[in-house]
Amino acid sequence: MTTDAALAGTESAIRIELDAWADAVRARDIARIFSHYDADIVAFDAIAQLQFKGADAYRAHWERCMAMCPGPMIFELHEVQVAADEELAFGHALVRCGGTDPDGKEMSGWMRMTTCYRRRDGRWRVIHEHFSAPFDPQDDKVLWLEP
């Protein structure tokens, strides 16, 4: 049985992982982003495909996304909640993300994110990630909402 204090420590460790990963996204550092992902990750991203199986397929997608989103990167995690056990953890957040156009104007929207971790050989790795925006079922268009 794991003590509450140990679990609180693990939750802190997951928040540090999430912050480091978000920092890597803002830096557009694909290698550093992918240092957080398991080779067998199954990812449900907000755009383009139903799913991406494995880090190689997901990396190619991230590279296309980075190319689509020019200028200084906006990537902020809000309302982060984390739960952790000995070998599994997950977190969810609202994410303000986007880029900046050539005139310096911010182009951003709010998304939702769920991230699921497994500890392997003492290191936490993301084995599943889910990003999305909600849509309006009347016209199948994305709803760009603010919290």
Add this chain to the structure above:
Amino acid sequence: MTTDAALAGTESAIRIELDAWADAVRARDIARIFSHYDADIVAFDAIAQLQFKGADAYRAHWERCMAMCPGPMIFELHEVQVAADEELAFGHALVRCGGTDPDGKEMSGWMRMTTCYRRRDGRWRVIHEHFSAPFDPQDDKVLWLEP
């Protein structure tokens, strides 16, 4: 330390939970659906809002969704993957869901689902759920894709 055999048993328990919940959805049985949810669930649903905080807000949303989706319910979980530890578990799946129009014609689409559980007092409860469909960033329209 938990044995592999015990964790395999827990993963089976989570699959049974998921199947029972999906069966409740097909039966349009809101009380049975919500017997799986924690009172403090934070849900990111595919439509309408960024998030729903707490079972009461989420129940009202489910009731509106059920009203929007007439006829015999289609709700199938595919490519289910589950991970479980002593007190936390999560699963993800592709979901074919929809309804049937008055002429008996199926109206369905493929979504993605992530479900996160915590064990409280020996019972598994969903504390976070995330449903979505991917969209095309060129026109912000939902991409109705098949696996």
